[in-house]
Amino acid sequence: MMTYTMNKIDLGSLVLYDGFNQYPELVPGNIYCVDRVLGGYVRLTEHRDNWYEESLFSVYSERDSFQDYDKSERDWSIPELGDKASTTPPHSLRLRRLNCLRDETKLKYINIADIQWMGWDRDPSELFMNCWCCGGERVEYADLSYPGIVLDGTTTYSGRKYRSMDGTHRIQKLIHYGYKKALVYVFHIDEVKDYFTPHGTLGSPIG
Secondary structure (H helix, E strand, O other): OOOOOOOOOOOOOEEEEOOOOOOOOOOOOOEEEEEEEEOOEEEEOOEEEEEEEHHHEEEOOOOOOOOOEEEEOHHHOOHHHOOOOOOOOOEEEEHHHHHHHOOHHHEEEEEHHHEEOOOOOOOHHHOHHHOOOOOOHHHHOOOOOOOEEEEEOOOOOOOOOEEEEEOHHHHHHHHHOOOOEEEEEEEEHHHHHHHOEEOOOOOOOOO
16 A cells, blocks of 8 residues: 655645756756656656656645745845846746755754845835735734744844845734744755756746
8 A cells, every 4th residue: 555755745735846957858946746656756647758766855834935036136136146226127037946955954053133124124114014015914923933944144224134035924923023043945046057947947936
């Protein structure tokens, strides 16, 4: 009897393609369904005529994988990518592409005051339960058990050590309730810069 295991690639598993350009028909960061598994190779439902190296995929779970996007733009440009604040956002990163790099060694408690997060310089009347983008709804229901993501080793316009990549509403909620530190995944720019791609080349948002 076959048993489905969440932490390994099984038949029917949803997987992320963690590779780069090894297979032109696959989009890095897209989700695919496994149709067959054989000797370190997988066949995908969408591409049943091809076999792919299993090591280039990781198991996908909506709860456990990064979901959003990070863009290098305006005051949030990343100079280490060659981007300038005055340009149209030239680079984007589908955060779930970093799923293959994630492990417990990346998790750290850091000072919230050291994080440049979207809204850190806004008037307090536009934050927390009056958040400018959601009216406080996303702050209220932000899941504090789910770590945010920050970038280290880059130049921030605020001068703060870390640049937030994901977790603005969680940070607002932490501050609202008096917390001084946040549990986050910390990635260094040198290990993730190759995962940024020219804006508009990420594939479909659902895929």
